[in-house]
Amino acid sequence: MTTPDSLPRRRLLRAGALAGAGVGIGAGAGALGARALDERAAPEPEEVLHGQGVIPFHGPHQAGIETPAPAHATFLGLDLREETDRDGVLRLLRVLTADAARLTGGHAPLADTEPELAAVPARLTVTAGFGPGLLARAGRETPPWLAPLPAFPIDALDPAYCDGDLMLQVAADDPLALAHAVRMLLKGARSSMRLRWLQQGFRRAHGAVPSGTTMRNLFGQVDGTANPRPGTEPFARTVWIEDGPFAGGTSMVIRRIRMDVDGWDELDRSGREESLGRRLADGSPLTGTAEHDEPDFSATSAHGFPVIGEFTHVRRARGVDAADGGQSIFRRSYNYDLAPDPAAGGISESGQVFVSFQADPLAQFVPIQQRLAELDLMNEWTTPIGSAVFAIPPGAAQGEFLGQSVLE
């Protein structure tokens, strides 16, 4: 079935493909990594393993934002213990940075008693964000936009999923690698912080569909088409803060949105497409034929009605009818699907951990959300139940800790 000389070439091609997607093969992966790499050549040479994929931790921006979203993510909201002072905050961030750098590289942190679980990083990233409480404790000014979002009439917020002093976004293509990394990070943080909330989510498994495929949510919708493409100028303009202590950083809006999948199920396909303004099959706008076609909001039917209705999600999100339109955000959301409460009688407890990155949440996220909250047919089946905003510091260079430029 195989010729020996064809295999190294194939493996090389694959390594090239990974590198092209911003993934290096853990060059300095040490003893454990080297053993795992050896195994790739061993009994089943047809296998192409992605568990050794490493996303560089250090750099001008934090990983986990421009990085193609891996299959699994856990978001942690933490609060500083009352006794943690400014020095304690800095100490905590040094520990978290060291642990995150090791874990994302496929190395066990020093205090890791299950180092075997760290040997398969599977594109692990750890991204930290600060709430106002952390900046205050460290004696630093809070950016004007770093505050809870204005209340929206559609919100039914549960404080158990809101706010926090520190946010950690931990993501990987392997759920075991992710579980272990989350535990190690919580272990490193627990003496100075308390867990406030933890949210888990998923997308398609690595390698299940072509990379770059826009995700689908649990309503079956193609979700995220309007995103600026990572690596482009519009992405940089949308996401990165240019000046001030957070230059090279960004802001994260994280909202837990319950989706009434059981109710949505009662709607037929044309009703769904008319609520959304896009086709379910391929995400194309009702005025186009392909996912990335620009919606034509001026197109009308033979009867003179707009093809993409006034109250569709896609029109309200774009805001093209309003003078204040044209805002851009970068969404990087995850689905959640939990055990429903049998006593409640439903068959789903589903939704989305909505995540967006933008340089300024007040100028970019809030106007979009206000338009959607005012009027969007999708509000019938979606309810925001959690909400928080975090300031994402820039990336750390080798030897720096996350947030050093902000806090020191």
Added chain:
Amino acid sequence: MTTPDSLPRRRLLRAGALAGAGVGIGAGAGALGARALDERAAPEPEEVLHGQGVIPFHGPHQAGIETPAPAHATFLGLDLREETDRDGVLRLLRVLTADAARLTGGHAPLADTEPELAAVPARLTVTAGFGPGLLARAGRETPPWLAPLPAFPIDALDPAYCDGDLMLQVAADDPLALAHAVRMLLKGARSSMRLRWLQQGFRRAHGAVPSGTTMRNLFGQVDGTANPRPGTEPFARTVWIEDGPFAGGTSMVIRRIRMDVDGWDELDRSGREESLGRRLADGSPLTGTAEHDEPDFSATSAHGFPVIGEFTHVRRARGVDAADGGQSIFRRSYNYDLAPDPAAGGISESGQVFVSFQADPLAQFVPIQQRLAELDLMNEWTTPIGSAVFAIPPGAAQGEFLGQSVLE
């Protein structure tokens, strides 16, 4: 980077590798499947996609037992509604069988309003098991072993995770495919059944580590080494029932085992290995050098103590000291890792959905569990909190429904 003629060959090789592992490429995958297959040849030809992997649904045994365990599984415990009579049970099983056959083949069930989510089966399997309540309702005799397990002194069972009339094990390498399949099956069942419990679990992602690697649990232990190998005579002898209405079927024991990861964390590595009787690095017994070496229970140290202690998990599980030893079961467990309750102060809510298949749970599972319940150092950190036994009917041939040989 690639030569056009090298690609079809590589793809062919990969297809061969999948077929060798018991996975066919959904030959009759219809329009949606065909489109997805086309996409494989499109923009990134280096990619090898596993989302189209199909496990055959029909056959002498149900899929999902001998099948290599995919990355994600959801286990459903359902109760018949009071008004569901024998005809209702048969109708239900016909609907579930038809839906499962379509979903596992990558086709949307007839009532599916998000057919796009069914197009990536990712080795989806659906395995059904019957509780005593279903057999009684259908007017059929209950096998003597089909009953709650005897109470073990280590148990702290929560009825919310026990028993049930019907069990569905739904598993796939893609979490979105899995979420969709679970919803479709619950939708098909809801008029005649009520959800009793739902348990979710995970293993390594597809392609993260070499296939055939024994799983690790959240204690970091290699878990399942003693399993008979699928496809061998010892596997068949351990698992399949030979005679009677369930011939070609098996029994499933499913136990939810909470693992005190925080407490385990306080134990050093030698303490852990001495509790288990195996090394953490590679799962080798303390008397051997490789995972699959037979433990030598007679080996003693220079001081005359057994190398594998009397109370180690591996010795108690084997039961080699007792005349009743030598029982065999086939374990196919999944890890769970949920959001801990912040008020409780811990940083983990972890464990295992322990699953074992064996021809006779009373003769095979119970003696092992009794030995472990009596004395096993691992009991210090593990607590069974859910328990159920189900009778797994044989597989359905084309045109048959699951359980037909048992119920008709």
